[in-house]
Amino acid sequence: METNLRPRRSALYLPASNAKAIAKARALPCDMVILDLEDAVAPEMKAEARAAAVAAVNEGGFGHREVAIRANGLDTEWGEADLAAIAGAKVDAVLVPKVNGPEDITTYERALAGAPAHVQLWTMIETCASVANLPAIAAMAGTTRLSLWIMGTNDLAKEMRAQLTPCRTPFLPFLSMAVAAARANGVAILDGVCNEFRDLEVFEAEARQGLMFGFDGKSLIHPAQIEPCNTVFSPSEADLAWANAVIQAFSLPENTGKGAIKVDGKMAELLHLEQARRLVAVSEAITANG
Secondary structure: OOOOOOOOOOEEEEEEEOHHHHHHEEEEEEEEEEEEOOOOHHHHHHHHHHHHHHHHHHHHOOOOOOOEOOOOOOOOOOOHHHHHHHOOOOOEEEOOOOOOOOHHHHHHHHOOOOOOOOOOOEEOOHHHHHHHHHHHHHHHHHHHOEEEEOOHHHHHHHHHHHOOOOOHHHHHHHHHHHHHHHHHOOOOEEEEOOOOOOOOOHHHHHHHHHHOOOOEEEEEHHHHHHHHHHHHOOOOOOHHHHHHHHHHHHOHHHOOOOOEEEEEEEEHHHHHHHHHHHHHHHHHHHHHHO
């Protein structure tokens, strides 16, 4: 079982140029905060936003929340300066856009050479080329800072010229492929944003779809999405009751050494015991973070 079960249910994007929103985020119940220098910031505001993001993370006050800064790509006029500034800031991670293949991971790894060892590299999966290279990109986690992916379904829809509807039918194969590649290489993975922040029923349905696919959590564009997202990606009372029943049953002396037993009238195998232990550990980590 993983040793790092840090909750990553909800990752809120905030424009790095919005000081009021950043201050508010220090008290929001999200697990992760991503200060955005890319899509949410106009070209003429990029340098100012970069300075504001670095100042905010250096000031701290985010508590248990993981804090990342999303940089502009190295293929833009702002990317190099972004990476240099973020590498020296008190961040948990750098999030980079539009990775197409493993060679891009190598390039970003080189750009972050001066950053402290604990600084992670997170990447967006949002291009058609990245979908074709998922296993190769994920495998870079073995030798680099790469530790987490975030799906960028809006940009992927744009490249594909596909319609991004609530059911997300055109993207379902890519979502499952990304989760499988991530899991095979120990990479955490978050679902993409839901553009609907007024209708939380629509949001919750998409979040539950992400949970069904196996995502660790979801990226968000509005604080109103945090509570339903945390609820969806937290173990339910029924889930925990099942998990504790399985753990207790396998701990009984008469079940020592058995690979399969009956629990509440259903067959439970050792793989279910592993799942149960992980579920309980996730719940305990969520409780510990308050």
